Amino acid sequence: MATTVDKIKQIEDEMAKTQKNKATSFHLGQLKAKLSKLKKELLTPTSSGGGGGAGFDVARTGVASVGFIGFPSVGKSTLMSRLTGQHSEAAAYEFTTLTTVPGQIIYNGAKIQILDLPGIIQGAKDGKGRGRQVIAVAKTCHLIFIVLDVNKPLTDKAVIENELEGFGIRVNKSPPNIKITKKDKGGISITTTQPLTHIEPDEIKAVLNEYRMANCDVAIRCDATVDDLIDVIEAKSRSYIPVVYALNKIDAISIEELDLLYRIPNACPISSEHGWNVDELMEQMWEKLKLCRVYTKPKGKMPDYTAPVVLRSTACTVEDFCNAIHKTIVDQFKVAIVYGKSVKHQPQRVGLSHQLADEDVLTIIKK
Numbered sequence: 046m047a048t049t050v051d052k053i054k055q056i057e058d059e060m061a062k063t064q065k066n067k068a069t070s071f072h073l074g075q076l077k078a079k080l081s082k083l084k085k086e087l088l089t090p091t092s093s094g095g096g097g098g099a100g101f102d103v104a105r106t107g108v109a110s111v112g113f114i115g116f117p118s119v120g121k122s123t124l125m126s127r128l129t130g131q132h133s134e135a136a137a138y139e140f141t142t143l144t145t146v147p148g149q150i151i152y153n154g155a156k157i158q159i160l161d162l163p164g165i166i167q168g169a170k171d172g173k174g175r176g177r178q179v180i181a182v183a184k185t186c187h188l189i190f191i192v193l194d195v196n197k198p199l200t201d202k203a204v205i206e207n208e209l210e211g212f213g214i215r216v217n218k219s220p221p222n223i224k225i226t227k228k229d230k231g232g233i234s235i236t237t238t239q240p241l242t243h244i245e246p247d248e249i250k251a252v253l254n255e256y257r258m259a260n261c262d263v264a265i266r267c268d269a270t271v272d273d274l275i276d277v278i279e280a281k282s283r284s285y286i287p288v289v290y291a292l293n294k295i296d297a298i299s300i301e302e303l304d305l306l307y308r309i310p311n312a313c314p315i316s317s318e319h320g321w322n323v324d325e326l327m328e329q330m331w332e333k334l335k336l337c338r339v340y341t342k343p344k345g346k347m348p349d350y351t352a353p354v355v356l357r358s359t360a361c362t363v364e365d366f367c368n369a370i371h372k373t374i375v376d377q378f379k380v381a382i383v384y385g386k387s388v389k390h391q392p393q394r395v396g397l398s399h400q401l402a403d404e405d406v407l408t409i410i411k412k
């Protein structure tokens with residue numbers, strides 16, 4: 046019997062043979078959807094070698110986590126030890142690190158968990174090495190550092206991104222602006238706000254049919270591709286994660302070469318061994334994590350700037366703030382007085398649903 050990997054190969058071959066035009070768009074849409082379903086099958090934890098595994102699941106601490114992904118011996122563990130002081134074995138041979146090694150840093154008052162991971166190799170997402178377990182951990186992180194060795198060709202970057210993509214991780218992207226609403230009958234109706242240059246209506250229909258969504262309204266508000274459409278259908282298995290490329294070992298290259306590296310978007314050239322430019326790496330980390338520091342001001346006193354309550358920007362209402370302090374506070378809550386970027390008037394009285402911004406100052410008034 047053909048394995049899932051064989052079936053994937055067959056479909057990829059067929060897609061490569063098929064010319065893309067109006068006449069083939071339905072067929073290609075069908076193939077894309079089939080391919081995506083097979084890949085998902087490959088990644089379900091029940092199949093051998095998938096899922097977590099000993100040494101990979103670690104207790105999560107802090108407000109956010111950053112995972113290190115890279116080929117063996119690019120310097121992930123050296124970086125880990127440099128950033129956190131937590132020793133992670135580093136050596137000149139490949140696969141020195143075999144499990145998840147957790148560490149922690151405190152940056153701008155926020156506790157951030159750092160996860161040093163084993164190296165991955167090409168084909169990791171398809172089960173080569175322990176790549177799947179490693180990428181599965183990365184998928185749960187709020188930020189990924191893709192660590193690259195500047196002495197090796199930067200084509201490695203594309204290979205790693207491809208591995209992550211194949212596992213449902215979307216790098217430095219936001220979810221496509223496509224809304225699918227299921228109906229009982231009436232077939233598929235598509236509305237768009239701009240011309241679609243990558244996808245034919247037939248292709249959209251083929252994909253939806255393949256997913257047994259023959260009756261639905263599709264509102265597309267971007268120049269979507271078939272992959273975008275599938276990402277929206279498969280939203281549950283997709284993770285949109287910001288990435289910083291840590292270009293390591295710059296101590297081994299010339300200034301001219303370094304200059305070129307600075308042109309790569311979202312990249313930060315560093316030397317883990319010498320600690321060069323890790324400050325910039327931390328700044329980029331902070332920017333990407335989009336954390337929200339909120340300072341408490343006891344009534345009639347100065348704000349406490351030493352210990353912010355740090356919230357994730359996806360959960361930073363006054364209610365989230367209260368819950369971060371103690372779960373009983375919400376019950377006693379009357380109103381909050383806020384100074385800062387989230388309010389028009391300084392100060393302003395707000396309720397539990399108010400969205401806070403980074404560096405707001407807040408006083409809770411109890412009933």
Ligand SMILES: Nc1nc2c(ncn2[C@@H]2O[C@H](COP(=O)(O)OP(=O)(O)OP(=O)(O)O)[C@@H](O)[C@H]2O)c(=O)[nH]1
Pocket residue numbers: 115116117118119120121122123124134135136137138139140141142143162163164165293294295296297315316317318319
């Ligand atoms: N020149 C130079 N060498 C470095 C730097 N960082 C790490 N190395 C060396 O690169 C080798 C591999 O470092 P590790 O930190 O073990 O790399 P790793 O990515 O954790 O490797 P695995 O755990 O095997 O995947 C070691 O010999 C380090 O001393 C750096 O900034 N410059």
Ligand SMILES: [K+]
Pocket residue numbers: 117118119135136137138139140141142
């Ligand atoms: K190593």
Ligand SMILES: [Mg+2]
Pocket residue numbers: 121122123134135141142161162163164
């Ligand atoms: Mg290591």
